[in-house]
Amino acid sequence: MTEHDAVARLRAAGCVFAEDEARLIAEAAGADPAAGERLLARRIAGEPLEHVLGWAAFAELRIAVAPGVFVPRRRTELVARLAADLAPAGGLVVDLCCGAGAIAAAVAHARPDLRVVAADIDPAAVALAARTLAPLGASSLVSDLDAALGGLAGTVDVVASCPPYVPTAQIPLMPREAREHEPALALDGGADGAALQRGVLAASSRLLRPGGVAVVETSEALVALTARAAGDAGLAAEVARDEDLGATVVVARR
Ligand SMILES: C[S@@+](CC[C@H](N)C(=O)[O-])C[C@H]1O[C@@H](n2cnc3c(N)ncnc32)[C@H](O)[C@@H]1O
Known part of the structure; x- marks a missing residue:
C-alpha cells in the first residue's frame, strides 16, 4: 500500500x-507494511x-496514550503553562486527575527545578503516566482525588487539574471517538458537570499551602459553577482564557 492509497482510504x-x-501512521509503522495496514x-x-499512534502531541511533547485512556487535548496546555508560571522556584506541583500525565509532563519539562506529583483513580492511566513521567523525574500514583496524598496536605504550591467536566446528559452528544474510545470515568462530570471540579477544589484547599494556587480547567458553560466551587472551598477565584486554544481555566488562590 502506498501513502497515496492510505490518504484515499482515510479520506473516504x-x-x-x-x-x-497517513504520514504519521507510516512513521509509526516504520519499515513493516503489515503493521502499517x-x-x-x-x-x-x-x-x-492518538490511540493508533500510541502518543498525543501536547506542549511540544509526545505523551504516551493507549486504548481505554483519555487523549490529552491541546486546550489543556493552558493549565500546564499557568501551573509552570505560578510555581515558585523548587516548588511542589500536584496534577490531580492526571490521566496519561500530560499536564505533569509539560510542567516537569518546562520547570526541571520543580517536584511534580501526578495522581489518578484509574490504574491504567497511572501506568501510562509513569512511562512518560519517570524520565522527567516526576512521580505518579493511584489516588481518588487526594485520598492517597494526605502526606502532602498544606505543602503544595500548585494543584493543576483537568478533571472530567462533561454533564452526564451531554455524553451521548460527544463525538463518537470520545464516546466509544475514552472511559466514562474520564468524561463524566456528574449531573451539572462540576462534581469532579468541586472535588478537585475541595482537595486543593487541603493540599495547598497558604498562598498556593489551584489551576482547574473548565468550559465557558461551566465557568460560573467552577468559580463558585472555588469560593465554597475557601479559595479566591479568577478566570484565565486562551482564545487560540479555546481554553477556560479557573485560577483559585488559598
Ligand atoms: C478529562 S480526563 C483528563 C486527564 C488529564 N488531566 C489530561 O488532561 O489529559 C480526567 C481524568 O480524571 C480521572 N478521574 C476521574 N475521577 C477521578 C477521581 N475521583 N480521582 C482521581 N482521578 C479521577 C480519570 O480517570 C481521567 O484520567
Missing part, C-alpha cells in the same frame, strides 16, 4: 487531515488517531 473514512494522518485499519474503524 471521513478523516479531515488524511495526508497528515493494521494501524490504518484501526483508524478507519474509528479509533482516535
Whole structure:
C-alpha cells in the first residue's frame, strides 16, 4: 500500500487531515507494511488517531496514550503553562486527575527545578503516566482525588487539574471517538458537570499551602459553577482564557 492509497482510504473514512494522518501512521509503522495496514485499519474503524499512534502531541511533547485512556487535548496546555508560571522556584506541583500525565509532563519539562506529583483513580492511566513521567523525574500514583496524598496536605504550591467536566446528559452528544474510545470515568462530570471540579477544589484547599494556587480547567458553560466551587472551598477565584486554544481555566488562590 502506498501513502497515496492510505490518504484515499482515510479520506473516504471521513478523516479531515488524511495526508497528515497517513504520514504519521507510516512513521509509526516504520519499515513493516503489515503493521502499517493494521494501524490504518484501526483508524478507519474509528479509533482516535492518538490511540493508533500510541502518543498525543501536547506542549511540544509526545505523551504516551493507549486504548481505554483519555487523549490529552491541546486546550489543556493552558493549565500546564499557568501551573509552570505560578510555581515558585523548587516548588511542589500536584496534577490531580492526571490521566496519561500530560499536564505533569509539560510542567516537569518546562520547570526541571520543580517536584511534580501526578495522581489518578484509574490504574491504567497511572501506568501510562509513569512511562512518560519517570524520565522527567516526576512521580505518579493511584489516588481518588487526594485520598492517597494526605502526606502532602498544606505543602503544595500548585494543584493543576483537568478533571472530567462533561454533564452526564451531554455524553451521548460527544463525538463518537470520545464516546466509544475514552472511559466514562474520564468524561463524566456528574449531573451539572462540576462534581469532579468541586472535588478537585475541595482537595486543593487541603493540599495547598497558604498562598498556593489551584489551576482547574473548565468550559465557558461551566465557568460560573467552577468559580463558585472555588469560593465554597475557601479559595479566591479568577478566570484565565486562551482564545487560540479555546481554553477556560479557573485560577483559585488559598
Ligand atoms: C478529562 S480526563 C483528563 C486527564 C488529564 N488531566 C489530561 O488532561 O489529559 C480526567 C481524568 O480524571 C480521572 N478521574 C476521574 N475521577 C477521578 C477521581 N475521583 N480521582 C482521581 N482521578 C479521577 C480519570 O480517570 C481521567 O484520567
